[in-house]
Every structure is written in C-alpha cells, then in structure tokens.
Amino acid sequence: MKRLLSGLSGFIMLAATNAYALPEDKGISMLPAGSALAEEVHFFHNGILMPIMTVISLFVLALLLWVIVRYNAKANPEPRKFSHNTLIEIIWTGVPIIILLIIALPSFELLFKEDVVPDGKQVVARGDGQTVDFVFPNDFVESRMVRRADHLQVILDDGVEQTTLKNRRDFRVQGWGERDLVVSLNEPAPAGASVILRGGRSTQNVTDCPMSKRYIDACEKEVVLAPTMTLKVNGYQWNWQYSYPDFGDFDFFSNMLTEDQTTPELYRFEVDNRVVVPVGETIRVTTTANDVIHAWALPSFAIKIDAVPGRINETWFRPEREGVYYGQCSEICGVKHSFMPIAVEVVSRPEFEAWVDEQRELIGLEPMFGDGNTTLAQADTAAAAE
Ligand SMILES: [Cu+2]
Structure with missing residues (x-):
C-alpha cells in the first residue's frame, strides 16, 4: 500500500510537468522517438520502406490498369500466344533482388545496433x-x-x-x-x-539529424557509452516486475491503473509504479518471464523484445529527452494480455537519484546518493563499500 501511494503521488506530481508520448486518435505516424536509435528506425520506415512500398504499389496499380484497358477482350480480340520472355524474366527476378538488398542492408545494421549493448x-x-x-x-x-x-x-x-x-x-x-x-x-x-x-x-547519429542528411548518411555520429545501469524486466500473467540490481536490487510490480484511477486519455497506458530511468544514459535491459512468453515493447525507443521463461534476452536504449513513454506487452499471453501496459519515466540524474533513495528506503536500505547531488563517481564508491 505504501508503494502504491508513493507511486500514485509521484504520478500526480509528474503528470503536471512531463510530456507524454501517447498514441494519437486517428494518428498514422510513429510515436515520437525518444532515442537516437529510434530516430534511425523511424527513418528506415519513413524514409526507406515507405517510398519503396509506395512506388511498388503505384507501379503494380498502373500495370493492372494498363492490362485492363489495353488487353481486355474488346480492345484485344486476338491475344498473342507466346509463353515466355527471357529479358522480362531476368528483370522481374533481378529488380526485386536489388530492392530486397536495399531493404536488408540497413535493417541488418539496425538489428545489430539493437542487439549489441554499447561498450564505449x-x-x-x-x-x-x-x-x-x-x-x-x-x-x-x-x-x-x-x-x-x-x-x-x-x-x-x-x-x-x-x-x-x-x-x-x-x-x-x-x-x-x-x-x-x-x-x-x-x-x-x-x-x-x-x-x-x-x-x-557503438556509434549512433546525433539526435535531430534532418532526413535529407540521413539519406546520404551524413549525420554527425557520436560514440555511445557503456550502460550505467541494468533494468531487469520480468513478465507475469498479467503485470511486469522490475528490478534495479545496481542500486540495491529493489524491485516492484507495475500494474495497470483502473478506469477510475486515471484519466480516459491514459487509461490502459498508465500504471501504478512506473519504470524510472535517467536521461542521456545507456540503460541495459534484460527480460525474462515467470510463466508464459511476454514481450516488452516500447515504440518510442524502438524496443520490442520477447520475455521468455527460463531465458534472458538483452537489449538497451538511451533516452534523449525527459518525459513519460508508454508501451504494451506485445506477445499474446492470456486473457489479460492487453492489460499489462508499460510506462517508462525518463528523468534527470538528480531526480533519478532521489527516486532510487526513496525506493531503497521502502526496503530498509540506507540512501545511496544522500542529498541528490552526489556524483556518479561517489555513487560507485558507495556501491563498492556496501
Ligand atoms: Cu504479457
């Protein structure tokens, strides 16, 4: 109950100050990107896949219309009877291979980036x-x-x-x-x-690189530093358990708020205890599950990773902007599958440290950061001394 209250009071406090990355009614674009990697994924979709799909669809539509008009029984009463054409067969095999390569190469690069936790x-x-x-x-x-x-x-x-x-x-x-x-x-x-x-x-484009520069791969790159923390995610039927092994291994469950506990806009997105992470730092995420397969999906960070019982999957993200980001279990996991949302709150380092100390207090641990002004180096010493 104490934890629920602290979660709720945090929610009310932050609701006033933070922007939400929520799906829009009738929206068709991606949720706003919260990381440079998500921007790259969005560019891959909006700048590479969509143009290719649009051109192919229009081309096929034009071919269909041409055949309907030019080769119907009335316009073309005497059909020709050839059975193959080598040149056309080479073209319709070769061109799709080239298109698939254009799609595959950048997607392999993105998969690699998501899979390999940075070590900079x-x-x-x-x-x-x-x-x-x-x-x-x-x-x-x-x-x-x-x-x-x-x-x-x-x-x-x-x-x-x-x-x-x-x-x-x-x-x-x-x-x-x-x-x-x-x-x-x-x-x-x-x-x-x-x-x-x-x-x-591990390098990534700096954030807010314009699309025109992305087309020619001319964005300024930056080295991504190794994670400063690990977030352990454990899927249950039907809620998420999160733990923070670097900060005393406190853990908590995150349950969806009911209709009368939140606003209509946030219903089915908002939870009692949000994940809290510091902005601008690399977060290692490991997922597993307690019962059946779940999937931890957070579109704003381009994350969708299975949580499989008896096995640990790993990925990472580096949030660039403060705010609250919402996701949803994305592996059908039983009757309440659609009632296990994910809410991640990205805050500044001092806010994060204050939050960590609050969570430690709940399980009777000494504060790790004190007044919230402790530097990372001091925190390392404190962790080593514990
Ligand atoms: Cu699930």
Missing part, C-alpha cells in the same frame, strides 16, 4: 596550457577495439561549453587498433579545460 568509455584529462598528447586506453577485446576516426571523439570542455574537435584539423591520432591510442592536439589544451576522449565501436 570515456577518459577525462585536464589541460595545463602545454600538454598536447593524451592517451586513450584502447583495452577492448580485439573485435571491439577503436580502429577508425569515427570510433573516437575528442571533446574540449572549457567549463562553459563543449566543442567537438575534428580529426586531422584539430588533432592527430597514433596507434589505431593498438593498446594505447595517442591523441596529439594541434594546439595545447587550455589550462583548466577538460579534454574528453570518448571511444568505442
């Missing part, structure tokens, strides 16, 4: 007005090593703003694919500024 890492060094060489420890496994310019980002942070430096123009790199990457800036980093080296094989 960053090191931060201080500039002193003299030093030009900075070392990035390239200690990944062989297949994940930083080998190319787009696997590495060099950012200069002067405390006010961050500037992404350009390979060759601003710095040179020695030792691609080797243990230590040496980044040599063309000009020494100013005293007091931070040099952020971010490396890894």
Whole structure:
C-alpha cells in the first residue's frame, strides 16, 4: 500500500510537468522517438520502406490498369500466344533482388545496433596550457577495439561549453587498433579545460539529424557509452516486475491503473509504479518471464523484445529527452494480455537519484546518493563499500 501511494503521488506530481508520448486518435505516424536509435528506425520506415512500398504499389496499380484497358477482350480480340520472355524474366527476378538488398542492408545494421549493448568509455584529462598528447586506453577485446576516426571523439570542455574537435584539423591520432591510442592536439589544451576522449565501436547519429542528411548518411555520429545501469524486466500473467540490481536490487510490480484511477486519455497506458530511468544514459535491459512468453515493447525507443521463461534476452536504449513513454506487452499471453501496459519515466540524474533513495528506503536500505547531488563517481564508491 505504501508503494502504491508513493507511486500514485509521484504520478500526480509528474503528470503536471512531463510530456507524454501517447498514441494519437486517428494518428498514422510513429510515436515520437525518444532515442537516437529510434530516430534511425523511424527513418528506415519513413524514409526507406515507405517510398519503396509506395512506388511498388503505384507501379503494380498502373500495370493492372494498363492490362485492363489495353488487353481486355474488346480492345484485344486476338491475344498473342507466346509463353515466355527471357529479358522480362531476368528483370522481374533481378529488380526485386536489388530492392530486397536495399531493404536488408540497413535493417541488418539496425538489428545489430539493437542487439549489441554499447561498450564505449570515456577518459577525462585536464589541460595545463602545454600538454598536447593524451592517451586513450584502447583495452577492448580485439573485435571491439577503436580502429577508425569515427570510433573516437575528442571533446574540449572549457567549463562553459563543449566543442567537438575534428580529426586531422584539430588533432592527430597514433596507434589505431593498438593498446594505447595517442591523441596529439594541434594546439595545447587550455589550462583548466577538460579534454574528453570518448571511444568505442557503438556509434549512433546525433539526435535531430534532418532526413535529407540521413539519406546520404551524413549525420554527425557520436560514440555511445557503456550502460550505467541494468533494468531487469520480468513478465507475469498479467503485470511486469522490475528490478534495479545496481542500486540495491529493489524491485516492484507495475500494474495497470483502473478506469477510475486515471484519466480516459491514459487509461490502459498508465500504471501504478512506473519504470524510472535517467536521461542521456545507456540503460541495459534484460527480460525474462515467470510463466508464459511476454514481450516488452516500447515504440518510442524502438524496443520490442520477447520475455521468455527460463531465458534472458538483452537489449538497451538511451533516452534523449525527459518525459513519460508508454508501451504494451506485445506477445499474446492470456486473457489479460492487453492489460499489462508499460510506462517508462525518463528523468534527470538528480531526480533519478532521489527516486532510487526513496525506493531503497521502502526496503530498509540506507540512501545511496544522500542529498541528490552526489556524483556518479561517489555513487560507485558507495556501491563498492556496501
Ligand atoms: Cu504479457
């Protein structure tokens, strides 16, 4: 009951401040993307699949109309009697193969991105007005090593703003694919500024890249850092259980609110206890189920992953904007299948830490972050000391 109350009060508090990503009445487009990867998936649908489908449908429609008009019994009383045409057969086999390849290649890339949890890492060094060489420890496994310019980002942070430096123009790199990457800036980093080296094989487009740039794959890319937390999802007939192993392994069930507990707009989307995650951080998601197969689906993050009893599936997302995102179990799992919605609330780091401490208190654990201003590094020390 205590948890239900805290969930409800949280809901009322946040309902006033946060935007919802909800399906619209009579809407036909995708739910707004909440992550860069979802934007890529949406581009794949809206920018690649839809044009191809539209052209094919119009072409087939035109062929049909042509045959109906030109070759009906009245217009063409004497039909020709040939049985095959090699050129046409080569074309109608070859062209679909090319179309399928155009669809397959970007979709394999997206599947790979969703499947492989990012492992990028960053090191931060201080500039002193003299030093030009900075070392990035390239200690990944062989297949994940930083080998190319787009696997590495060099950012200069002067405390006010961050500037992404350009390979060759601003710095040179020695030792691609080797243990230590040496980044040599063309000009020494100013005293007091931070040099952020971010490396890894998982990259994504920066958010809000325009569609025209996506067509020619010219969006600016960024390295995705390794997860800062794991969210364990467990499907039940008929609700979800979530646990947070990195923060004391507290867990809770998330049940759909009844019609009189929420607004008509949110009925069948809203739950008593939402998943809460921090914005801008990589979240590892593992799914499993307690009884039958469920599926954890969250369209705004382009996630749909089966939750299978006796087995663990893994995926990830990196929410870019704060807000509440809704999803739904997407594997028919029994009579109340359509009554197990998913609600994910993306909040700032301090809000997330305050929420974590609240959840820990419910199971009698000491707060992990205290006043909500603790840095990540301090949290790591606290977790290690526990
Ligand atoms: Cu289900």
